[in-house]
Amino acid sequence: MSMPKRQLGANGPMVSAIGFGCMSFAGFFGAADDETSLETLAAVEAAGIDFWDTANLYGMGRSERIIGQYLKESSAQVTLATKVGIIPGPPRAFNNEEDYIRAELESSLEKLNRDKVELYYIHRRQQELPVEKVAETMGKFIEEGLIDAWGLSEVAPSTIRRAHKVVPVTAVQNEYSLWTRQPELGVIQTCEELGITFVPFSPIARGALGVADLDPAAFHDSDFRKSNPRFMGQNWLENMEYIRAFRTYAAKKGVSTPALALAWVLHQGDHLIPIPGTRTKEHLADWADAGEIGLSEDDLWEIEQILPAGWAAGDRYADAQMVGVERYC
Template identity: 70%
Template sequence: MQKRKLGASGPEVGAIGLGCMSFAGFFGTADDEVSLACLDAAVEAGIDFWDTSNIYGMGRSERVIGRYLAEKKPDVVLASKVGIVPGPPRSFNNAEDHIRAELDASLKRLGRSKLELYYIHRREAERPVEEVAETMGRLIEEGLIDAWGLSEVAPSTLRRAHAVVPVTAVQNEYSLWTRQPELGLIQACAELGVAFVPFSPLARGMFGQAPVAPGTFADTDFRKSNPRFTQPNFGANEAHVAEFRSYCAAKGWTVSAAALAWVLEKGEHLIPIPGTRTAAHLREWLGALDIAFTAEDRAEIDRILPAGFAHGDRYGDHQILGVERYC
C-alpha cells in the first residue's frame, strides 16, 4: 500500500483508508461477522486508516472495531467523530462537556486510551469555532487525542480553527459526482498542510462494480429518500455512470478502482475513505493504486462525467442540516 501523510505533522497512513459507516447498516442490513471479515481484508491490503463515529449505529460501528482490535491487535490509525445529537429533531453540540463525555464513551467502545484523530462531525453554528479549537487543543495536551479535524465545513471555518489549534484533517464528501471541495477547500487544505479526507468517494455505491438498484433499498437505507437516488434524477445519473462503467470495462479497470484513482490524483494530501461492509467490495478498490490515467483518459472521463453532471442535490433538505455551504 502506498503511503500518504496525515497532515503536516501526522503519521503516514495508507493512501486509501476505510470508512466504517456501513458496519452500522446505513446502506443495507449489516452483519458484524461480515464487517469483521471486511476488517481482515483491510489489514491484508495495508489499509491502516479507519474512520468511524459515535453515531454510526449509536456506537455499533465503534463496538465492531473495538472487538476486532481486541482480538487481532492490528497497527492502525483510528479516527472517530463527535458533535451530532440524533433526533428527532437532529441537533449539534460542540460544548466541551459533551465532547469529553462522548470521547470517553467512544474510547470505551473501541478499547483504546486515546484516538489518533478526532473530528467535529458537524459544527454547531452558534458556537465560535475558535472555542471548539481550544477544547480540542486541551484534549491533545491531555493525551486523549493526537490530533483533531473538522467535517463538512467551509474553507473560512478551517482557516479560523487552524489559526487557534492546527487542524490535521478535514473530511468532506468528494467524488466524481460531488465536486464542491474543488471550489476552495482542497486548495485551503494544501496551503495549510491539512489532509483532505474525501468521504463517499464512490458516490454511496454509485461507482460500484454492479449497478445500484434503488428498488431494493431497505426503508432504513440512507439513499431511499436521497435526491440523487430517486426518480427522475436516478435514471439520468445512471445513464452517465453506465457509460463510465463501459469505459472502465474497455480499459480493464473496475469501476470503483477508476473512480478512486480519479480522487487520488487530485493531490498528495488527499486520503479517501471509501466505505463498505464486505471484503469483496473492498478488494475491488485496490486496483486504484495501479491506474495511471493518460491525458486521453482524463479527457474521456471529463466528457462522460463532466463537473456538475449529477442530477439532484447530494442531500435532501432533511439530510443537509449542519453542512456548511460556501458557494
C-alpha cells in the first residue's frame, strides 16, 4: 500500500493525504493506555501517515508527551500540528493573547521534544480579540522560527478571510464527515479559493461509522460522546438505521465502513487532508487504505441517497461543548 500525498497549504510540505488525530490518546473516547498509544503511533508511521495532529488541551499535555516520547525513541519524520487557545472549565474560556500563546507554545515544544512545530492552530477564537491581532502574533512566531505556519479551528469563512489578509493561513480545521456537513456552506470553498488546506477532524463520525455498532450505554465515564446528543436515546436509534444501511453498501463494495466514509471525505477536494484518530492499531487497519479507494460519480450519488445531507439526528455537540465554535449559517 502506498499512501498518497497532498500539499499542506499553498507553500507547505507534501504530507500524507490522510493525517492522524491524537486526541484519543488522552482518554476522550474512553480509557487510554500510553503503551498502546505508542504502539499505535508505530503502526501509523508504518502506514505512511506523516501528518500528526494534537493539542495542549488533550489530557493537559498527555497527548503531546506521548508523541514527544515516540519521536525521541524513533527516527520518524513527521509534520506536526498542535493547538492552543482553550482554557478548560467549567466554565470553558479562551485566550489568544500573545503572552499566553507564547508560554503554551514553549510548553508544547518541550513536551514534543521539538524546536518548532510545522503547524500551530488557534484551537478556538477569543471573540473579543480581533483575529487580525492573533494573526500578527502568529506571524511573529513564524519569523522567530518557532512555527512554520499557522491555522484556525472551528471558525467561519469571514474569520478565515480576515486572518488570511494579515498573515497567510495554511490550514483550517473543522469537524466534517458524512454526518457533519456544515463546512460545505462556505468553509471548504473559502479554503479552496485562498489556497488553504481544509483539515476535517472526526471524519469517521467519532467512531459512529466504524466497522461495528457502537453501544453508547457502554461508553466509559470519561468518554466525550456520553454527552453528545447524536449518541443519545432516540437520536442514536434513528442514526443507527442510516449507519447500518451505509455499512451494507460498504460491504457490497468490498470495503470497510470507516474506509468508505474516509474515502468520501477525500473525494470532496484535493485540498482536504482528514485526520481520523484511534487508540489502537487494530482500528487503524480498518481505514488506513482509504486513500486507495476510488469513487465514481455513481458511487457518490448512491452514498448521497443513503446518507443525505442533514440525516443525523441530534446536534454534533452538547450546548457546553459548542461554546467557542463560530456559527455562520
